Amino acid sequence: MLESADTLALKALGWLAGQDDLLAIFMGATGASGQDLRARADDPEFLASVLDFLLMDDAWVLAFCQAHGLPGEALMRARAALPGGADPHWT
Template sequence: MKKPVQNPREVAEIVAIQALSFVAGDPERLGLFLAETGIGPDTLRNAASDPNFLVSVLDFVMRDDATVQAFASVSQLHPTNIAAARQLLGDPQWERDAP
């Protein structure tokens, strides 16, 4: 049995990684994301460990109502939880808790 995640930053990172998986699951959406970020498909996995990259993933998902609603539905999250994850990851004060 997995231990429940209690750290808000970890939860936000999990949401962002779920968002990345959502983006990667649609070739058209993934192509748009890769073109906008300049990240290549071969470096996508390594980029996922960068908190700034995770912020860009959530920014991409949240910029369009239809996309954020689709991700919210798939991930079973409320859009405000997605926005909260984005805010938490983008807050430089949380960097002090990062390893």
């Protein structure tokens, strides 16, 4: 059974929170605070930003997916199901 996109994104947030160096990069890039991580953990748009961040680097995607026994495309599929995921990317 496939997990819902928001559940997978919440797992990604939890994994990110456990990666001190990477979490610092995420917080610096997004301006999110520790309070934001807790307060917005159920916000689909915030969770989408977590997936957007992780999807910037294949190594991050693979590390998360390996840690959770998921196929490499799991994050991309979850991102497509969250707000803005169906929007065209012009880059």
